[in-house]
Amino acid sequence: MPDPMKIRASVVGDSTEVKVLMSHEMETGQRKDAQGKTIPAWHIQSVAATWNGKTVLTAEWGPAVSKNPFLSFKFKGGAKGDKVQITWTDNRGEKRTDEAVIA
Amino acid sequence: MRVVKRRAAQAAACALTLGAAIVFAQSNTVDEIAKYRAALQDGNPAELWEARGEDLWKQKRGPKNASLEACDLGLGPGVVKGAYAELPRYFADADRVMDLESRLVWCMVTLQGVSEADAKRGVFGSPDRKSDMEAYVAYVTSQSRGVKMNVALRHPKEEEAYRLGEKMFYFRGGTHDFACATCHGEDGKRIRLQDLPNLTTKDGAQKAYTTWPAYRVSQGELRSFQWRLNDCFRQQRFPELVFASDASVALTMFLAHNANGAAFDAPAIKR
Numbered sequence: 001m002p003d004p005m006k007i008r009a010s011v012v013g014d015s016t017e018v019k020v021l022m023s024h025e026m027e028t029g030q031r032k033d034a035q036g037k038t039i040p041a042w043h044i045q046s047v048a049a050t051w052n053g054k055t056v057l058t059a060e061w062g063p064a065v066s067k068n069p070f071l072s073f074k075f076k077g078g079a080k081g082d083k084v085q086i087t088w089t090d091n092r093g094e095k096r097t098d099e100a101v102i103a
Numbered sequence: 104m105r106v107v108k109r110r111a112a113q114a115a116a117c118a119l120t121l122g123a124a125i126v127f128a129q130s131n132t133v134d135e136i137a138k139y140r141a142a143l144q145d146g147n148p149a150e151l152w153e154a155r156g157e158d159l160w161k162q163k164r165g166p167k168n169a170s171l172e173a174c175d176l177g178l179g180p181g182v183v184k185g186a187y188a189e190l191p192r193y194f195a196d197a198d199r200v201m202d203l204e205s206r207l208v209w210c211m212v213t214l215q216g217v218s219e220a221d222a223k224r225g226v227f228g229s230p231d232r233k234s235d236m237e238a239y240v241a242y243v244t245s246q247s248r249g250v251k252m253n254v255a256l257r258h259p260k261e262e263e264a265y266r267l268g269e270k271m272f273y274f275r276g277g278t279h280d281f282a283c284a285t286c287h288g289e290d291g292k293r294i295r296l297q298d299l300p301n302l303t304t305k306d307g308a309q310k311a312y313t314t315w316p317a318y319r320v321s322q323g324e325l326r327s328f329q330w331r332l333n334d335c336f337r338q339q340r341f342p343e344l345v346f347a348s349d350a351s352v353a354l355t356m357f358l359a360h361n362a363n364g365a366a367f368d369a370p371a372i373k374r
Contacts, residue, residue, distance in 0.1 A: 006150050023151045025230055067230075067323040070146035 007100035009084045016078030016102055018049065020071040020086050028063035044069070044088045051075060051084050078102050132296050136374060149241055149318040149370035152325040156242025159235055165215025174210035176203070176243065187247035188367050191356045193258035200264040202355045204329045205347035207239050223346050227333070228324050240316055240327040247367045252313065254359045261356065264349075268357025271350065272302070281339040283354075294338075297374070302358060309365035312358050317371040325370060328355060 003023035010017055022044065029041025041063055049057040056075040078084075080102055087097040160171050160183075176186035177194070191202040197209055204226070211222040228234030256262045275282040286292050287302040301307035316327045332351055336344040344351050 003151060003155060006154065019146055021146050021148060021150055023148075027230075066320075068148035068151060070148070072146065 002094060002096045005086060005088075005096065005098040007084065007086055007098055009078070009100050009102040011078060011080060011102060012074070015074045015076050016051070016082075016084070017074050018072070018084055018086075018100075020049075022069050022071070022088060022096075024068065024088070024090065026063070026065055026067045026069065030063070042090065042092060044090045047071065047086065047088045049073070049075075049084065049086050051078055052082050133298055136296075139374065140372065143320065143372045147318055147370065147372045148323075149245075149316070149325050149372065152238050152241035152318070153245045153370065154242075155233075156238035156240070156245075159238055160242055165211065165217045167214065167216035169214045169216075171207070171210050171214060171239070173214055174207070176206055183243055183246045185247050185250045187244045188250040188252050189254060191254065191261075191264065191352050191359060193260050199349070200258075200260050200352055200356060202328070202347070202352045202359075203240060203243060204236065204327060205352055207236065207243075208347050226346055227326075227330050230323065234324075237316070237325050237327055237330075241325050241370050244316055244367075244369055248369070250367050252309070252359065252362045252365050252367055254356070254363055256360060264353045264356040265360055267350075268353035268355070271354050272357055277340040279340050281341075283335065283339075285339075302361070305361065305364075308358060308361035312362035313365050313368045314371040314373075316369055317373045320372065320374055 005023070006021040008019045024044055025042055026044065027039055027042040029038065031039045033039050043063050043065065044061045047057070047059040047061060048055060057073055059071075061069075082102045083099055084102060085097060085099045087095065089095045163170050173180045175181075175194075175196075176183065177189055177192045178184075178186050187203055190206070191200050193200050194206065194209075201209065208219060208222040211217040212219050225232055226234055226236040228237050256265055272283045272287075275285070282288075284303065286294065286299050287307075290301045290304075290307075292299045292301070300311040302311060312328075315331050316325055318325050329346055329351060332354055333344045333346070336342070
């Protein structure tokens with residue numbers, strides 16, 4: 001089971017600002033280990049964010065995204081107490097979903 | 104705006120000499136690194152270590168199936184808040200001066216029944232093996248954020264550790280005849296493009312000590328103060344600094360006490 005994300009969401013004017021910290025190795029597939037063998041690629045492939053069940057962001061990610069990625073985005077709408085849910089899926093099919101309440 | 108003006112003035116003043124141009128390039132680099140750090144401030148992955156550390160702290164582990172919640176970090180069993188700002192300190196139960204990491208080893212041994220060798224195994228994490236120690240350190244230190252450093256020299260052994268640490272700081276040795284003070288005893292020294300803090304000044308010691316542990320972006324790991332010292336020793340070509348050894352605690356004591364009065368501000372983030 002992957003480590004949980006850290007999600008903060010707050011209302012800024014008429015939008016909601018969401019900041020997400022994900023725990024992931026994000027191995028590029030370009031590096032070699034001490035024996036000279038290629039370390040297989042292992043990274044997040046897709047990210048989706050929903051606000052009260054409605055999708056507000058989808059993203060396709062590749063090996064160029066850093067280890068332990070930080071994602072910040074805004075969407076129109078959102079009120080205190082609403083729920084924001086983030087899901088990522090990596091190229092091994094592993095998934096993690098976490099939720100935060102808008103503050 | 105002020106920074107920009109100063110830079111323009113500097114550029115005009117030293118436009119024609121090559122040496123000055125290098126100085127200018129360096130100050131520019133320093134500004135850029137500062138900007139880079141500021142940009143990273145938001146969303147410091149150290150938070151992931153803090154969360155994992157808090158979780159581990161409360162888990163029942165080891166042969167005695169106990170959590171570390173009863174661990175006495177100096178302010179009484181179970182008190183984590185503000186504890187790091189007063190470490191290292193003398194602990195009567197162990198009859199020695201301990202920093203956070205050596206105290207954690209002590210708690211793992213006494214409370215959880217883990218062997219000392221196991222507690223000290225794999226303390227510096229790597230991508231394929233996460234370190235529990237670094238997670239504990241992240242959690243405990245995060246609970247002292249904003250607390251003023253207050254490392255006392257009350258007990259004779261605390262005083263002794265400080266004096267020993269001071270001696271080590273100025274001791275020259277190794278293949279390069281280096282002391283800590285060789286790089287950290289003057290203003291304006293650097294390694295590659297990184298400015299090095301002058302740890303012999305109050306300001307330098309405070310800025311350096313209060314920003315460790317830190318998430319090292321280039322390594323993708325959270326690094327503790329024990330790691331910082333260990334890597335300094337490696338860079339000096341000194342013999343390996345043994346984890347949680349009296350020598351490492353003494354050097355920590357010297358630097359921590361010199362940082363007294365400054366608000367602790369870590370886990371931080373560094374390039």
